[in-house]
Amino acid sequence: MSGRTPSLTPPDDAARPVRHPEAPAPGELLGAHYEHCFGCGHGQPHGLHLEARAGDDPDAVAITAEFTVKPEHQGAPGLAHGGVLATALDETLGSLNWLLRVIAVTGRLETDFVRPVPVGTVLHLDAEVTAVAGRKIYSTATGRIGGPDGPVAVRADALFIEVKVDHFIENGRPEEIKAAMDDPDQVRRARAFEVNP
Numbered sequence: 506m507s508g509r510t511p512s513l514t515p516p517d518d519a520a521r522p523v524r525h526p527e528a529p530a531p532g533e534l535l536g537a538h539y540e541h542c543f544g545c546g547h548g549q550p551h552g553l554h555l556e557a558r559a560g561d562d563p564d565a566v567a568i569t570a571e572f573t574v575k576p577e578h579q580g581a582p583g584l585a586h587g588g589v590l591a592t593a594l595d596e597t598l599g600s601l602n603w604l605l606r607v608i609a610v611t612g613r614l615e616t617d618f619v620r621p622v623p624v625g626t627v628l629h630l631d632a633e634v635t636a637v638a639g640r641k642i643y644s645t646a647t648g649r650i651g652g653p654d655g656p657v658a659v660r661a662d663a664l665f666i667e668v669k670v671d672h673f674i675e676n677g678r679p680e681e682i683k684a685a686m687d688d689p690d691q692v693r694r695a696r697a698f699e700v701n702p
């Protein structure tokens with residue numbers, strides 16, 4: 506059974522998350538935040554190509570996402586690699602921050618693997634921010650198989666930490682940082698760094 510560690514439990518004075526007024530509308534596809542992202546980028550041939558959508562409840566900071574397990578995502582024969590499934594959860598949880606319009610990175614990700622996930626399966630994910638305390642964003646995600654209401658195969662609790670854009674500029678490899686910053690498309694440039702255009 507899942508036993509969440511104390512650092513994933515929001516403090517008593519944590520705030521309810523608030524969807525940014527300019528967040529994507531309920532049901533809207535989020536698209537890739539960065540074309541070379543392993544989780545969502547369209548320019549990554551072996552990536553997950555995860556497609557995330559803003560959740561239907563306008564009062565919740567929530568999203569849904571889908572990821573199809575391909576042969577290149579195997580661990581055991583015919584089954585998804587656990588690390589790939591954790592990546593799908595991480596990417597889905599990371600996409601939530603676009604609804605808050607906050608730049609944040611994963612600090613902690615705790616994953617339960619409940620059922621094996623065969624190649625060819627569509628993993629139906631849903632994720633929600635549960636609380637915000639200063640720079641700390643608490644969120645949770647579930648992945649189901651056989652349909653959006655199917656049995657749970659994976660789930661995760663996470664703590665994301667808000668960072669400044671300097672986090673990427675100071676730590677990323679200069680070639681990719683320069684290419685992302687030089688992108689003439691303002692919205693794409695902003696999304697690569699998950700900031701307001």
Ligand SMILES: CCCCCCCCCCCCCCCC(=O)SCCNC(=O)CCNC(=O)[C@H](O)C(C)(C)COP(=O)(O)OP(=O)(O)OC[C@H]1O[C@@H](n2cnc3c(N)ncnc32)[C@H](O)[C@@H]1OP(=O)(O)O
Nearest residue numbers: 512595596599610611612613666673681682685697698699
């Ligand atoms: C050109 C390309 C551009 C691309 C632009 C992309 C931009 C859009 C990104 C979206 C991407 C999506 C993809 C999926 C999301 C990833 O996979 S992100 C990648 C994986 N994550 C990382 O690389 C993070 C690596 N870690 C770090 O850089 C640093 O440890 C962190 C997380 C920034 C924290 O360091 P810090 O800012 O010095 O924070 P610190 O003061 O230590 O801690 C702040 C608070 O958080 C708590 N905390 C920090 N870490 C932890 C932890 N691991 N566990 C528990 N508590 C923690 C501290 O206890 C502290 O709590 P309080 O004392 O305030 O109560």
